Amino acid sequence: MNAIIGQSGGPTSVINASLAGVFGACRTHGAEKVYGMRHGVQGLLKEDLVDLSAALSAPDALDLLRRTPATFLGSCRYKLPKDDDAVYESLFDILKKYDIGYFFYIGGNDSMDTILKLSDYAAKIGSPIRFIGVPKTIDNDLTETDHTPGFGSAAKYIGTSIKELVRDSTIYDLKSVTIVEIMGRNAGWLTAAAALAKDEDCEGAAMICLPEVPFDPERFVAHVEKLQQSTPSLVIAVSEGIRAADGRYVCELGDNSLLVDAFGHKYLGGTARYLCSLLSAKLGVKTRAVELSTLQRCASHTASLTDITEAEAAGAAAVKAAYNGQTGMMIALKRVSSDPYRCESVPCDIHQIANLEKTVPLAWIDAENYQMREPFFDYARPLILDELPPVYVRGLPRHLRLKD
Amino acid sequence: MNAIIGQSGGPTSVINASLAGVFGACRTHGAEKVYGMRHGVQGLLKEDLVDLSAALSAPDALDLLRRTPATFLGSCRYKLPKDDDAVYESLFDILKKYDIGYFFYIGGNDSMDTILKLSDYAAKIGSPIRFIGVPKTIDNDLTETDHTPGFGSAAKYIGTSIKELVRDSTIYDLKSVTIVEIMGRNAGWLTAAAALAKDEDCEGAAMICLPEVPFDPERFVAHVEKLQQSTPSLVIAVSEGIRAADGRYVCELGDNSLLVDAFGHKYLGGTARYLCSLLSAKLGVKTRAVELSTLQRCASHTASLTDITEAEAAGAAAVKAAYNGQTGMMIALKRVSSDPYRCESVPCDIHQIANLEKTVPLAWIDAENYQMREPFFDYARPLILDELPPVYVRGLPRHLRLKD
Numbered sequence: 169m170n171a172i173i174g175q176s177g178g179p180t181s182v183i184n185a186s187l188a189g190v191f192g193a194c195r196t197h198g199a200e201k202v203y204g205m206r207h208g209v210q211g212l213l214k215e216d217l218v219d220l221s222a223a224l225s226a227p228d229a230l231d232l233l234r235r236t237p238a239t240f241l242g243s244c245r246y247k248l249p250k251d252d253d254a255v256y257e258s259l260f261d262i263l264k265k266y267d268i269g270y271f272f273y274i275g276g277n278d279s280m281d282t283i284l285k286l287s288d289y290a291a292k293i294g295s296p297i298r299f300i301g302v303p304k305t306i307d308n309d310l311t312e313t314d315h316t317p318g319f320g321s322a323a324k325y326i327g328t329s330i331k332e333l334v335r336d337s338t339i340y341d342l343k344s345v346t347i348v349e350i351m352g353r354n355a356g357w358l359t360a361a362a363a364l365a366k367d368e369d370c371e372g373a374a375m376i377c378l379p380e381v382p383f384d385p386e387r388f389v390a391h392v393e394k395l396q397q398s399t400p401s402l403v404i405a406v407s408e409g410i411r412a413a414d415g416r417y418v419c420e421l422g423d424n425s426l427l428v429d430a431f432g433h434k435y436l437g438g439t440a441r442y443l444c445s446l447l448s449a450k451l452g453v454k455t456r457a458v459e460l461s462t463l464q465r466c467a468s469h470t471a472s473l474t475d476i477t478e479a480e481a482a483g484a485a486a487v488k489a490a491y492n493g494q495t496g497m498m499i500a501l502k503r504v505s506s507d508p509y510r511c512e513s514v515p516c517d518i519h520q521i522a523n524l525e526k527t528v529p530l531a532w533i534d535a536e537n538y539q540m541r542e543p544f545f546d547y548a549r550p551l552i553l554d555e556l557p558p559v560y561v562r563g564l565p566r567h568l569r570l571k572d
Numbered sequence: 573m574n575a576i577i578g579q580s581g582g583p584t585s586v587i588n589a590s591l592a593g594v595f596g597a598c599r600t601h602g603a604e605k606v607y608g609m610r611h612g613v614q615g616l617l618k619e620d621l622v623d624l625s626a627a628l629s630a631p632d633a634l635d636l637l638r639r640t641p642a643t644f645l646g647s648c649r650y651k652l653p654k655d656d657d658a659v660y661e662s663l664f665d666i667l668k669k670y671d672i673g674y675f676f677y678i679g680g681n682d683s684m685d686t687i688l689k690l691s692d693y694a695a696k697i698g699s700p701i702r703f704i705g706v707p708k709t710i711d712n713d714l715t716e717t718d719h720t721p722g723f724g725s726a727a728k729y730i731g732t733s734i735k736e737l738v739r740d741s742t743i744y745d746l747k748s749v750t751i752v753e754i755m756g757r758n759a760g761w762l763t764a765a766a767a768l769a770k771d772e773d774c775e776g777a778a779m780i781c782l783p784e785v786p787f788d789p790e791r792f793v794a795h796v797e798k799l800q801q802s803t804p805s806l807v808i809a810v811s812e813g814i815r816a817a818d819g820r821y822v823c824e825l826g827d828n829s830l831l832v833d834a835f836g837h838k839y840l841g842g843t844a845r846y847l848c849s850l851l852s853a854k855l856g857v858k859t860r861a862v863e864l865s866t867l868q869r870c871a872s873h874t875a876s877l878t879d880i881t882e883a884e885a886a887g888a889a890a891v892k893a894a895y896n897g898q899t900g901m902m903i904a905l906k907r908v909s910s911d912p913y914r915c916e917s918v919p920c921d922i923h924q925i926a927n928l929e930k931t932v933p934l935a936w937i938d939a940e941n942y943q944m945r946e947p948f949f950d951y952a953r954p955l956i957l958d959e960l961p962p963v964y965v966r967g968l969p970r971h972l973r974l975k976d
Contacts, residue, residue: 179740207745232773238739245744327968328873335642335971336583336870340649341611346866369636369971458865462750466740469732470873472967552967563876563956564731567739567773 169269171487173220174205174212175304176275176282177245179238180318181325181468182479183304184568186274187240188233189483190302191220194270197491203266206570208244208273209282213255215262223570228559232568234476235558237468240570247278248285256289263297270298270490274483276305276316280498280522287496287518298490301498301518302482306465308357311524312516313500317482318465320475320551323361325467326350327552329460330365330373330405337456338371338401344454345392345447346403348373349440351464353409355527356380358464361548362405363540374402375538379409380528383418388443389450391538396453404538408439418442469565473554478511485513498522509550573673575603575891577624579708580612580679580686581649583642584722585729585872586883587708588972590678591644592637593887594706595624598674601895607670610974612648612677613686617659619666627974632963636972638880639962641872644974651682652689660693667701674702674894678887680709680720684902684926691900691922702894705902705922706886710869712761715928716920717904721886722869724879724955727765729871730754731956733864734769734777734809741860742775742805748858749796749851750807752777753844755868757813759931760784762868765952766809767944778806779942783813784932787822792847793854795942800857808942812843822846873969877958882915889917913954 171194175183187204194202204223206216218241224230233240249255263271271286273279283301290297303310308319330348337346350359356378366372374395377383395402410418419439440457448455482499489497497515504512532544558565575598579587591608598606608627610620622645628634637644653659667675675690677683687705694701707714712723734752741750754763760782770776778799781787799806814822823843848859886903893901901919908916936948962969 179743207743210745236739237736239743242745243743324967329867329871331968331971332641332870332872333866335640335973336866339583339611339643339647341614341646364966364968367966367968369965369973456866458867459863461862462737462740462860463733463862463867466736467733468736549966554967555961555964557959557961560959561773562768562771562953563728563958564735564768564771567735569739569773 169199170201170203170267171199171270171272172203172205172263172266172268173241173272173274174208175239175241176208176243176273176279177305178276179243179466180304180306181237181321181466181471182317182475183274184236184240185234185476185479186302186304186317186483188230189480190272190274190487191224192230193484193487197487199270204241207242208246209248210244210246211242212262213258217266218570229568232559232566234480235468235556235565236567237466240568245278248282260293260295268297270487272300272302272486272490274302274304276307277310277523277525280310280518283498284496284518284522290495298493298495300486300490300494300515302486303498303500304479306358307352307355309355309525309527310521311526312521314503314511315501315551317475317479319357321468321471322358322464323364323548324472324552325464325470326358326361326460327364328470330362330403331370333458334365334370334372334403337403340401342454343396343400344456346456346458347440347443348403348405349408349438349457349459350405351460352379352407354379354525356407357528359405359407360528360540360544363544364548364552373405374399375404376540377404377406377410377538378528378533379407379411380530381533381535382413383410384413385421385446389447392447393451406439406443410439469558471556472552473556474551476556482513485515489515506546573603574605574607574671575674575676576607576609576667576670576672577645577676578609578612578616578678579643579645580647580677580683581709582680583647583869584708584710585641585725585870585875586721586880587678588640588644589638589880589883590706590708590721590887592634593884594676594678594891595628596634597888597891601891603674608645611646612650613652614648614650615646616666617662621670622974633972636963636970638884639872639960639969640971641870644972649682652686663690664697664699672701674891676704676706676890676894678706678708680707680711681714681927681929684714684922687902688900688922688926694899702897702899704890704894704899704919706890707902707904708883710762711756711759713759713929713931714925715930716925718907718915719905719955721879721883723761725872725875726762726868727768727952728876728956729868729874730762730765730864731768732874734766734807735774737862738769738774738776738807741807744805746858747800747804748860750860750862751844751847752807752809753812753842753861753863754809755864756783756811758783758929760811761932763809763811764932764944764948767948768952768956777809778803779808780944781808781810781814781942782932782937783811783815784934785937785939786817787814788817789825789850793851796851797855810843810847814843873962875960876956877960878955880960886917889919893919910950
């Protein structure tokens with residue numbers, strides 16, 4: 169029997185560490201062949217497969233794979249249809265053709281939906297193929313798992329960047345506000361990670377705005393004004409997804425019908441840029457908008473070793489579960505000890521996970537002072553610990569690339 | 573006799589390594605006291621000084637200082653007036669009050685102008701104080717020096733980020749263009765560093781647009797269209813300062829009178845965002861604008877050790893020159909060997925440097941194919957070599973902060 173692995177959804181720094189974990193464990197468990205789907209289920213439907221034993225045959229392949237951001241196998245944003253048996257029949261025909269007994273899918277919420285639908289369909293038709301999901305998302309918004317692989321590395325990048333931006337932004341003897349926009353439409357986990365920057369060597373983010381708390385522009389301006397009485401230069405972390413009490417995204421506030429680009433298209437201004445405009449209009453201070461952009465999800469050069477290790481272990485645990493006869497499961501991380509920190513990989517029924525979203529507990533947010541409370545630090549600090557330094561070639565981190 | 577050190581202009585990752593170099597060499601050469609100006613000459617005029625021997629007394633202080641981005645002493649953007657003797661009299665009175673014999677200023681073009689004016693004024697009044705500049709700018713636009721400290725680390729960050737963005741941007745089986753906007757108003761050195769990403773493990777930047785070459789929007793769109801026939805996902809590096817043949821900045825092209833923010837202010841759209849609008853209007857492709865923002869000048873966690881070492885050596889060479897009786901000099905880096913790469917620090921007459929700008933030689937640019945030619949690689953590759961890993965505390969790089 170053979171195994172197949174796919175990757176799906178947005179990149180993280182450690183999704184390839186999970187791939188290394190699944191691949192290594194498949195070999196240990198005696199899978200005859202290990203296939204990779206190119207571009208996830210979308211590629212599988214086109215039989216666009218790769219023999220991973222060949223693709224990962226170089227002596228340093230796994231070592232580089234762990235250090236390579238984004239998805240080695242390519243990705244897709246494809247949601248299986250609800251009631252189109254033809255698609256499922258076609259997929260299972262292909263799986264049969266390649267003698268697949270074990271199906272692993274590394275991804276976020278949509279990918280877990282794929283595992284749910286395929287394992288349900290397998291149960292319906294009595295297929296023995298086992299389907300296991302391996303979690304991955306920088307957003308950290310999956311339920312039933314203490315956290316998701318990918319979050320710790322993004323949090324480490326965000327904490328590092330905020331520290332560097334604080335040093336950069338406070339050098340002049342002037343009033344200024346730097347607003348750093350961080351990913352997260354509904355869950356503020358990544359923006360909360362900006363809080364980790366505060367330490368004896370760093371003032372930290374002066375304010376942190378999460379989507380979990382309705383955003384009040386007037387109170388925001390007043391708080392900036394108050395802080396600047398004693399601290400002229402502020403760095404503020406905001407989630408791209410913060411919304412006013414009426415539910416509108418902050419970047420949609422104001423008369424944005426005016427924000428039109430050179431080609432007449434309506435232009436979504438960006439949360440940080442909107443807030444910079446607001447502060448410069450209300451307080452007349454110098455502002456700068458910094459978007460951490462896609463770098464926050466792919467900066468593998470500063471990944472967390474804790475994250476890499478857990479991502480790889482989750483991949484291996486998925487294989488173990490499948491060979492133990494389990495299916496329709498996602499591997500969750502369970503924090504079994506806080507001091508010393510230790511997480512275990514445990515299989516968890518996919519029906520409890522798919523299509524649900526976990527946000528930051530309100531009790532962890534000090535909304536009045538725009539800061540995070542102690543339980544968040546206890547939760548997040550272990551996840552960013554330790555490093556796996558890049559392999560440098562000609563001064564730059566070396567990656568592993570799948571050749572066409 | 574005492575020495576004084578200031579830092580001025582925009583941050584780099586290694587300006588504090590130069591501070592460590594000046595400070596260490598001042599102690600070796602027997603300076604009685606070593607003062608730091610807070611916020612450069614602006615702070616000096618207010619006698620806002622710090623005793624560096626006290627500020628750097630902790631056993632790990634110099635080790636952390638080398639790894640701390642931005643300016644430990646604070647910075648200013650202050651240009652000395654041309655003909656206002658009162659300012660010079662006041663400055664020299666303060667220098668006399670603190671028994672200063674040696675004056676070191678670490679900075680870019682404007683800071684070298686300060687060294688020029690102060691040394692000229694000293695000559696005029698017969699003051700024995702020696703004034704030496706230490707170069708610093710990520711822009712690499714100073715003349716008479718092979719390169720400037722700060723450039724190598726920014727180039728390493730840019731090369732690393734482009735590699736990561738290429739992996740991130742090519743995962744979907746879709747046509748897309750990611751445009752990465754890089755600092756540099758007139759000189760394209762930093763944007764050219766995007767070329768370093770190309771290697772056997774990376775497709776590299778598909779196109780590179782420097783301010784040295786007039787930008788033709790039509791030819792740009794046509795080239796993207798041509799490349800996408802064989803490569804659907806492209807990452808393109810553009811300098812913020814690219815200009816059309818008529819001299820207008822690209823971000824000012826089109827009918828930007830329409831680009832107005834929610835408060836009615838005219839909104840400078842950004843070069844990358846303009847080009848994304850252009851491509852999506854003309855080719856209908858998915859685009860994404862990424863601005864490397866101030867992170868490119870302060871990402872000390874991935875600084876080049878070659879850069880740090882040279883920055884510190886330049887600082888030490890400034891002190892040696894001053895104690896040898898020289899004044900009105902900037903320390904230049906002179907490439908004395910290419911293979912193996914080796915640079916020496918040599919004093920150079922400040923009148924040959926201040927207020928001049930060095931751009932990328934046109935012969936190094938393959939404008940037709942939007943790429944860099946081999947001499948650029950030979951020039952830039954040694955500058956990004958090797959690393960000085962951060963000291964990690966609680967998972968984040970530790971910095972040194974001057975306490976108020």
